[in-house]
Amino acid sequence: MKRIFLVAVIILSITLLAACGGAKNSTPLEASETFMKSLVDGDMQLNASINHSDDWSFPADHMISIANERNIVGMDLSDFTYEQDEDNPRLVTVTWNEEDGTERSMLLNFNQTSDGYFFVKLGR
Numbered sequence: 001m002k003r004i005f006l007v008a009v010i011i012l013s014i015t016l017l018a019a020c021g022g023a024k025n026s027t028p029l030e031a032s033e034t035f036m037k038s039l040v041d042g043d044m045q046l047n048a049s050i051n052h053s054d055d056w057s058f059p060a061d062h063m064i065s066i067a068n069e070r071n072i073v074g075m076d077l078s079d080f081t082y083e084q085d086e087d088n089p090r091l092v093t094v095t096w097n098e099e100d101g102t103e104r105s106m107l108l109n110f111n112q113t114s115d116g117y118f119f120v121k122l123g124r
Contacts, residue, residue: 023046023049023050023116025050025115025116025117025118026116026117027117028084028089028090028091028092028110028117029082029084029092030117031050031092031110031116031117031118031119032082032092032094032108032110032119033077033082034046034050035047035050035051035108035119036072036077036080036094037077038050038051038060038063038064039063039064039066039067039072039073040067040072040073040074040075040076040077041073042064042067042068042073042074043064044060044061044064047060047063047064048060050118050119051063051118051119052111052113052118052119052120053119053120053121057121058119058120058121058122070104071098071099072096075096079096079097080094080095080096081094081095081096082094083095088124090109090110090111090112090117091107091108091109091110091124092107092108092110093105093106093107093108094106094108106122107122107123107124108122109121109122109123109124
């Protein structure tokens with residue numbers, strides 16, 4: 001009986017850890033969605049987990065600041081469209097419309113590591 005209980009606890013623990021896993025970033029598109037979620041939520045911790053840019057280029061606090069300035073914080077994730085570059089799949093253009101209808105976009109550049117794709121800079 002103790003053995004069954006122990007096995008059940010282990011399985012439950014593994015399931016919870018998998019469900020609460022880190023940033024979703026197995027593809028550039030998935031990484032871009034996670035990156036934008038961090039901006040929409042103003043979540044510096046999530047941004048830092050997906051953001052591998054140089055500290056002097058696009059650190060998490062700077063990206064959250066940009067998101068606030070561009071009124072991205074508080075938007076809905078469904079407001080964004082994602083288009084992966086056919087020639088360079090590490091590049092994803094994220095597009096959205098501001099309240100006044102102005103179309104805006106950001107070109108996100110990702111690098112691949114053994115742990116997935118991570119944001120490294122804006123633009124090429």
